[in-house]
Amino acid sequence: MCRFLLYKSNSPILLADLLTRPAHSIIMQSFNCKLLIDKRKTMNGDGVGLGWYMEPRAKGCIFTSTLPAWSNINLQRLAENIKSGLVFAHVRATTGGTVTSESNCHPWQYGNLMWMHNGNIGGFDQIKRRMQNSLKEEIYLNIQGTTDSENAFAVFLNMLEDPLGRKEFSFDELKQAMLATIEQINQWLDEAGVTETSLLNFAVTDGQTVVCTRYITDREREGASLFYSSGSEFRCEEESSTYRMIKANKREDVVVVASEPLTYEKSDWMVIPSNNLLVITPKLNVRLYPIVDQYWNPHRGHQKNVNQNGC
Amino acid sequence: MCRFLLYKSNSPILLADLLTRPAHSIIMQSFNCKLLIDKRKTMNGDGVGLGWYMEPRAKGCIFTSTLPAWSNINLQRLAENIKSGLVFAHVRATTGGTVTSESNCHPWQYGNLMWMHNGNIGGFDQIKRRMQNSLKEEIYLNIQGTTDSENAFAVFLNMLEDPLGRKEFSFDELKQAMLATIEQINQWLDEAGVTETSLLNFAVTDGQTVVCTRYITDREREGASLFYSSGSEFRCEEESSTYRMIKANKREDVVVVASEPLTYEKSDWMVIPSNNLLVITPKLNVRLYPIVDQYWNPHRGHQKNVNQNGC
Amino acid sequence: MCRFLLYKSNSPILLADLLTRPAHSIIMQSFNCKLLIDKRKTMNGDGVGLGWYMEPRAKGCIFTSTLPAWSNINLQRLAENIKSGLVFAHVRATTGGTVTSESNCHPWQYGNLMWMHNGNIGGFDQIKRRMQNSLKEEIYLNIQGTTDSENAFAVFLNMLEDPLGRKEFSFDELKQAMLATIEQINQWLDEAGVTETSLLNFAVTDGQTVVCTRYITDREREGASLFYSSGSEFRCEEESSTYRMIKANKREDVVVVASEPLTYEKSDWMVIPSNNLLVITPKLNVRLYPIVDQYWNPHRGHQKNVNQNGC
Amino acid sequence: MCRFLLYKSNSPILLADLLTRPAHSIIMQSFNCKLLIDKRKTMNGDGVGLGWYMEPRAKGCIFTSTLPAWSNINLQRLAENIKSGLVFAHVRATTGGTVTSESNCHPWQYGNLMWMHNGNIGGFDQIKRRMQNSLKEEIYLNIQGTTDSENAFAVFLNMLEDPLGRKEFSFDELKQAMLATIEQINQWLDEAGVTETSLLNFAVTDGQTVVCTRYITDREREGASLFYSSGSEFRCEEESSTYRMIKANKREDVVVVASEPLTYEKSDWMVIPSNNLLVITPKLNVRLYPIVDQYWNPHRGHQKNVNQNGC
DSSP states (O other): OOEEEEEEEEEEEEHHHHHTSSTTOTTTSTTSOSSOOOTTOOOOOSOEEEEEESSTTSOOEEEEESSOGGGOHHHHHHHTTOEEEEEEEEEOOOOTTOOOSGGGSSOEEETTEEEEEEEEOTTHHHHHHHHHHTSOHHHHHHOOSOOHHHHHHHHHHHTSSSTTTOSOOOHHHHHHHHHHHHHHHHHHHHHTTOOSOOEEEEEEESSSOEEEEEOBSOSSSOOSOOEEEEESEEEEETTTTEEEEEOOSSOOOEEEEESSOSSSOGGGOEEOOTTEEEEEOTTOOEEEEEOOSTTOOTTOOSSOOOOOOOO | OOEEEEEEEEEEEEHHHHHTSSTTOTTTSTTSOSSOOOTTOOOOOSOEEEEEESSTTSOOEEEEESSOGGGOHHHHHHHTTOEEEEEEEEEOOOOTTOOOSGGGOSOEEETTEEEEEEEEOTTHHHHHHHHHHTSOHHHHHHOOSOOHHHHHHHHHHHTSSSTTTOSOOOHHHHHHHHHHHHHHHHHHHHHTTOOSOOEEEEEEESSSOEEEEEOBSOSSSOOSOOEEEEESEEEEETTTTEEEEEOOSSOOOEEEEESSOSSSOGGGOEEOOSSEEEEEOTTOOEEEEEOOSTTOOTTOOSSOOOOOOOO | OOEEEEEEEEEEEEHHHHHTSSTTOTTTSTTSOSSOOOTTOOOOOSOEEEEEESSTTSOOEEEEESSOGGGOHHHHHHHTTOEEEEEEEEEOOOOTTOOOSGGGOSOEEETTEEEEEEEEOTTHHHHHHHHHHTSOHHHHHHOOSOOHHHHHHHHHHHTSSSTTTOSOOOHHHHHHHHHHHHHHHHHHHHHTTOOSOOEEEEEEESSSOEEEEEOBSOSSSOOSOOEEEEESEEEEETTTTEEEEEOOSSOOOEEEEESSOSSSOGGGOEEOOSSEEEEEOTTOOEEEEEOOSTTOOTTOOSSOOOOOOOO | OOEEEEEEEEEEEEHHHHHTSSTTOTTTSGGGOSSOOOTTOOOOOSOEEEEEESSTTSOOEEEEESSOGGGOHHHHHHHTTOEEEEEEEEEOOOOTTOOOSGGGOSOEEETTEEEEEEEEOTTHHHHHHHHHHTSOHHHHHHOOSOOHHHHHHHHHHHTSSSTTTOSOOOHHHHHHHHHHHHHHHHHHHHHTTOOSOOEEEEEEESSSOEEEEEOBSOSSSOOSOOEEEEESEEEEETTTTEEEEEOOSSOOOEEEEESSOSSSOGGGOEEOOTTEEEEEOTTOOEEEEEOOSTTOOTTOOSSOOOOOOOO
8 A cells, every 4th residue: 555646836835735734644644544455554654755856957856764754754854844846755565575675665766757656566576577678778777676666667767768868858758658668567467477457556757747647457447546636726724724725716836646635625636547647747737648558448437446555 | 552562481482473473463463453542643653672581680682673563674583583481572653742763662671671661651741850850860861762651761760779780679679669650650740730641551570570560540541451361372373373372281381461462362361450560470470469549449440441542 | 073064155055065075075984084083983974964944034954864974865865956055964973872863963953043063071971960950841851862962952042032933043142142051061060070071062053143163171172173164155166076165256155164174275274263152144254252261271272183073 | 895704603602792892893893994905985884784593404583784883772782682603794885886775785595594795796787687587586586685795695596406495405515506606607707798806705504504705706816805713612801801712622613704803813813715615514614625717826815915895
């Protein structure tokens, strides 16, 4: 049971207003999740990571820690001090056999790119060698940890031209690389005869454009939950002391994507349908694209959302 | 919501058989507690500590960590390797304002003595100065952290003669020092006009005798839960793959005290009544003494056990 | 052997340009110090801390860690990303009996104030109780660790009116509180009959004004080394690839104070004489005041600088 | 600049007597090394690891930490409490590009086998893929970190039959696997055209037999230093308060192998010549075998020992 959250806006937000102060904070109250399916794992105590960009065309910064968010004093102090217009946040619970270490904490970065994942590649062990053998040398050697998520990032990087050196990427380039990554993983899973289901909620950014997916290798079931909300400002309303997505005008100045709604106004949160890719452009336009492959099914669901899942 | 566990036996147990392997392991599954009252704190992720003695008259050893037990690989490796006949174990959730640090992890030791606490001193801030000013210089200077629990240990040490130098203590000496500690804390709380309730489940050992308490500063309510079980062996039954307290003969070769039953055989676990002190002698006799003071009430309860508490 | 460094300027500096990139970086190469006296302690591996202010009248931010600076990936990533016009940095080597924990890492903060110390209070154990008993309740209860340095900060805070609530302090107020702190510590040391020498290089700021001292409780010897440099910019010269204090005009736009010169241009670094207090005003004026008390000696020295010291 | 130490005896030693109490303790004073060549790296602060066996045919136990040994309170407490007849200890300084994490700390274990390395594979990046592609699936998937040392262990394991399941191995089997590992690494280095020198001081044990090497891929230069000493007991002499290898009788009851002599009696320490393999049998016989390959040179040296090196 992991969760992630990303924020993009033209107006920088104090990280605390996004991460630690809200009553339904995704990283502080992560152990009190209601959309949970794996009853054996009721909290996210195996690592936390933040990523943020100070300036549009500069490298992002990452803070990762194996200390749980709720007792992580450095994380809380940084959140009270740093403002950013593009934030990635991730809380993690290990699944069987994965070591808790800072190398295994999301997000990862490479050049200006940043990546995180909620879900897991079912049967990862059976395709790990295929994944690593497909990589260019410098990408292979850059892998620091042992997770499926970091290896998936490596596959994504391998789809791009000069991922380390370039400062920006077109949204189409990122989108195509993401689709190619999923297609490639599916092909390896098929080759290896894996029957386990994979949950591939990926998010990537170059500091300007964000691309993320809600995806499951199953035609019938829903992917790990993913929501988004947009408005003119995300802030705490003084009278109610609760956080809200303010919609003061028609413009979308803020877009938030998260594994769970961050506020109690459920109507402010749109479900991202399973097996769709969402793009947030540098100008904050949001676009949704169905991922039409062997797992595409426009009539999926009508059932309750069942996968809030591993990773 | 903290919890503790102690084990005393003539036959050393592999720590893993006590701590990490049982299905209802107190330290691994601590986030899935059913006796819980504080709904805001549903797990114990703010530190873990183990203490054990290799030989009867030698100093004990302590391992403490701010990493949660379930992702703490050193703890798991040690548990798979170390055998001991006297074990203390503690999982901790911080309460408001207390920093998560190894200095604030239970148990603490001083000479051959080891101490842990489940509960909290209500209004600790209002009596902290009184506590510290009562201490002999070397005990005052030895305090490393900021918790009520460590300060209560200091008060206990202050009641003993030469706590650092001596290798063993009579059971009566430890019992009297424990009673004097509680009496003294109560007196300071009165002087300071504190009205909050304190939960004082303390455990102490010199490596041979164990003294522990279930205590609450309230005549009507029950203290934080505390159970004990005894038998000839605590081990995993092969057919059912579950841990049990084996009662092969009339002798008590093993005594376990824990905040919650460790096995599914509830009938094997006796409730320690609120405001009682339990002694386990070096020869494994168990004795229970009521703590008769202003909070003594033989007719307490008839209500459900309500305090599984802070710390 | 600890060391500290502080930077104040109207132009924010990337922390990496101050802390991690320079060849003679105070925190990365701290284990290769030439001004060292205690040969048993040749490096600073017991903790590192950074403090910085993003805006003049806002609370500062702190990052502390027990991992050595040179292998501390979060510290290096933050340094590559954060810019600030007021920075405190400290590397620490424990002295006998002090636990390595984040609670014992400099700097500390309280409201808008930030504090660090290079040196040690000789005979601290003998005056600790006097120090703590002099404190107002909220300041006493705020102490998290066990160091002489944090206790000295508490004494300093106790000299100020409303240290938690106020956003700024006049330079005279900070200066008087600093002098009063040293005077008070000296009085306690006298009362306790302490004969050991104390090295009191303190630095404090409210986010605008900086006050620091080089001080020793000895009329003949020199205090722990302390230098300052000022100029129009502190940056890396492209041709030589070395960092320099640029003096492009008469204005002082940057002031750096450090336990050791940060650059190879020794002539750019002025020695702060022993038993002096240095003030950097919000407008970057630097003023030096002799601390005239029982340890004042205008004819001190003529001997080599001997104290690069403990802490 | 790493260092390692191993101890084998029929009489268990308190780890503290080997690791933390001696004046010239390899892990505590590791930052004060005189045989050092890389002047940029004067201490070992990037992680420490201990491994020990409680019983001959049981799995060993490992404690690893990224906190430096000298401020690592858990390590110090364990060392004061655990006795073992077979101990591995390692202190580590990272070399360029390797992350400090517990996954990258020596020793590693797999089944009953334990491994550590002092030195480095020159040009590791150029042969990493060859190494990993040579591995059986379960050994490949077991790799947790990114070091050359752990990958070399994987190659070694790959040479053995059922390395996970078996409880013991003949000394000849371990010796042959070690020689095959070195030969295979050399072959890959040749294939990749690597010209950098490798320093391959490896140590491995199954809990009974120890095999270790001093090896360099150079015909002229000496490998990283390695010494051994044997006697009837390793203990502190009361009169001089220094540790010594006692030679009370002709029997060899204790064998110690270390990167540097542990005591001031230099005559007690024999140099293991470069490009030799040393075996310690379960009965404590010590045998030395030259590794006769393209880097063998019986006339090497006559020069000072120059390599105390990276890793």
